[in-house]
Structures are given as structure tokens and as C-alpha cells.
Amino acid sequence: MKLFNSLIANTLPYVPKSLVGVVSKRYLAGEYIEDAIATVKMLNSEGAVCTVDLLGEFVTSESEIQKTIDVYKKTMTKISEENLSSSISLKPTSFGALIDRKECASNIRDMIVFAKEKNISVTIDMEDHPYTDFTLEIYNQLRKEFPDHIRTVVQAYLKRTLDDVQKLAVEGKCCLRLCKGIYNEPADIAYKDRNKINENYLQILRLMLHKGYYPGIATHDDYLVYKAFKIIEEFSLTKEDYEFQMLLGVRSELRKEILAKGHPLRIYIPFGERWYEYSLRRLKENPNIAGHIVKGFFTFGR
Numbered sequence: 001m002k003l004f005n006s007l008i009a010n011t012l013p014y015v016p017k018s019l020v021g022v023v024s025k026r027y028l029a030g031e032y033i034e035d036a037i038a039t040v041k042m043l044n045s046e047g048a049v050c051t052v053d054l055l056g057e058f059v060t061s062e063s064e065i066q067k068t069i070d071v072y073k074k075t076m077t078k079i080s081e082e083n084l085s086s087s088i089s090l091k092p093t094s095f096g097a098l099i100d101r102k103e104c105a106s107n108i109r110d111m112i113v114f115a116k117e118k119n120i121s122v123t124i125d126m127e128d129h130p131y132t133d134f135t136l137e138i139y140n141q142l143r144k145e146f147p148d149h150i151r152t153v154v155q156a157y158l159k160r161t162l163d164d165v166q167k168l169a170v171e172g173k174c175c176l177r178l179c180k181g182i183y184n185e186p187a188d189i190a191y192k193d194r195n196k197i198n199e200n201y202l203q204i205l206r207l208m209l210h211k212g213y214y215p216g217i218a219t220h221d222d223y224l225v226y227k228a229f230k231i232i233e234e235f236s237l238t239k240e241d242y243e244f245q246m247l248l249g250v251r252s253e254l255r256k257e258i259l260a261k262g263h264p265l266r267i268y269i270p271f272g273e274r275w276y277e278y279s280l281r282r283l284k285e286n287p288n289i290a291g292h293i294v295k296g297f298f299t300f301g302r
């Protein structure tokens, strides 16, 4: 199956863009701010909160960084004007991490200053391992200044994560999205076995709760979601203590179930003009997603 998925991932760049678009559509709000805002409204009306992500990481020019900053600011202004329940999520490599890390950290700080004015929180997404330390450093630095407006992400497939969470735990308020991790990382630093990743995921979740931190339980895996339901009961958590998180377009029946059971849920909403590059890069990074895309070709997103 792995070989099959890799084969599909490698041949997808030759599939017509329009066809990739048909399949990617279910995972993306659209190209424009208005598309993201309409999706947030729809999901808010279903009882979910959102986080909006502008596509286009690995930015290598100052003009692109500036464009990214402008679009995020306009998006936050709209979220605030329309009184919507949504945070934003951003990636260090969209804000200059590839060019100048100091400038990147300063750009991210500016975004949080702007977000705070609009009463919106910002999650710094976690990219692949060359950015792990950098991302945690920015988070730790800015957390002191903006404890209520900054979050970041930890990945259960990384062997270091339990330790990272322990260290973060020493220093005050902490809101962390916990996901498995999407990048194809080397085996010496990342677990490859699904059961091992799940075991680590639950261990990290428990550690976060023992420390009184606010976890974003980001997964579509039934096993983890049902285990999390039990852990929430075991720790007698209230709705203010945690949230589930899911990606737009993935497992909508599970999304409904989580909401119907009364759990807080945040949906991650990617949008932007660079959807095509984003889709292809995601497939190359993690060929297993190719299986979902092919399924989508046959079911046309249903």
C-alpha cells in the first residue's frame, strides 16, 4: 500500500490541475479571504470554532512575506468585524524562517500584537524537525508576553516531544495542539510504528493534563478520539479545559459525533491562492495522503 501511495504521489503532478482541484476542494475553503470567512460562518453555526490558515509556506522573498502579513491582517480584521469564533494558524516558513530567523520571530510577534488588538489567538504550526527548536523558542519567548494569545503544536511521532512538553511545563500557562505529525521524518528521531505513535500521543496528552495545560486534541483517529473521551472523564475536565481539533473536509461524521456529545471542537481551515502547490507538497511529504486523494477522485469528495 505504501508503494502504491508513493507511486500515486509521484504521478500526481502530471494529473490536470483542475482534477486535483476537484479533490482538494473538500480540504480547502477556497482561494480568497471571503471563502475562508464563509466557511468559518458555516462551521460556527454548527457549533464549532475555527482556525484559519493561509496556504504558502517555504516563502523565500520579502515581498511574499509582506503579502502573507497583509492577508492575515485583513483576515483577522474580517473575523473581528463579523464577530466570528476563529483563531489563526501560521507557519514560521511563511514569515521568513528560511531567510532570517530573527526577522521571522519579529514578524510573528507583530502578528500577535495585531491579533491581540482584535482579541484573536495565534497558533504557530509545527513544521518539520529543522524548525522544532526554533518554533518552541519563539513560543516560549512570546508566551511570557502574550499568554492568552499564543499557542503552538507538538507532534506525537517525534521521540523528543514528551521531553519538550515536560520542559514547557515548568513555565506557566500553556496551550498546545497535539497532533501525530505530518512530515516524513527520519527514523532516528521519529516513531514510525502507528501503535507507538498512538501510545506516545496518549502519554503526552496525560502529561499535559497532569500539568494543567490546555490541549487541542488534533486527530481524526477513532482510537485516539475515544480514548480521549475517557481521559476527559477521568480528569473531570470542563469545556474550558480542552478542545478537539480537526481538519476541514476530513471525517465529517466524526466531527458531528464530537459536537453532538457536547465537546468543544475547532476546525482548521486552509485557504489561499497557493492551494495547488500546497496539495502537491503535502502529497510528496506524506504519500499516505495520496490514498485519500485517489479515494476522493472516485467519490468526488463525498
Ligand SMILES: Cc1cc2nc3c(=O)[nH]c(=O)nc-3n(C[C@H](O)[C@H](O)[C@H](O)COP(=O)(O)OP(=O)(O)OC[C@H]3O[C@@H](n4cnc5c(N)ncnc54)[C@H](O)[C@@H]3O)c2cc1C
Pocket (backbone or CB within 6 Å): 124, 125, 126, 127, 153, 155, 177, 179, 180, 181, 182, 183, 218, 219, 220, 221, 222, 245, 246, 247, 250, 251, 267, 268, 289, 292
Ligand atoms: C487541526 C489540525 C492541525 C494540524 N496541525 C499540524 C501541524 O501543525 N504540524 C503537523 O505536523 N501536523 C499537523 N496536523 C496533521 C497531523 O499531524 C496528522 O498528520 C493528521 O491529522 C492525520 O493524523 P490523524 O491523527 O488524523 O490519524 P490518521 O491515523 O492519519 O488518520 C485517522 C483516520 O482519519 C482519516 N484521515 C486522516 N487524514 C485524512 C485526510 N487528509 N483525508 C481524509 N481522511 C483522513 C482516515 O480515515 C484515517 O484512517 C494537524 C492536524 C489537525 C487535525
